[in-house]
Amino acid sequence: MAIILRNDFNGFEVSYGITNPLGKDLARITFLNDGAVVGQALFGDAITPGSFAAIHAEKQIHLYLPMVHFANVFALLSSGKTLALFVESLGPSPAVSGGGILAA
Numbered sequence: 001m002a003i004i005l006r007n008d009f010n011g012f013e014v015s016y017g018i019t020n021p022l023g024k025d026l027a028r029i030t031f032l033n034d035g036a037v038v039g040q041a042l043f044g045d046a047i048t049p050g051s052f053a054a055i056h057a058e059k060q061i062h063l064y065l066p067m068v069h070f071a072n073v074f075a076l077l078s079s080g081k082t083l084a085l086f087v088e089s090l091g092p093s094p095a096v097s098g099g100g101i102l103a104a
Helices: 067-077
Strands: 003-009 011-019 024-033 036-043 052-056 060-065 083-089 098-103
Touching (some): 003 036, 003 060, 024 067, 052 083, 060 083
Antiparallel strands (some): 011 024, 024 036
16 A cells, blocks of 8 residues: 655745766755745756655655756746645655655
């Protein structure tokens, strides 16, 4: 049975930069709920090993995505809808099988 962890958010901050020495793109969206960080999404070629979702300290949800998904995610964030981060696991272990952003 799938277990869903969900973190609602009501604000976000966007940053963009490059990594050294290879100059690869890196964008970050930090998700906030009443000013507290509840997760982040990192985008870009600097992210390895590729797309995945994870749970980090204090049950923050972290998403790692290719840069080509940034425009779609930003459009969703700009839609005015109430949104939440989520991750899904397939059992009681902390292993995450997927995640993303959903309309709350």
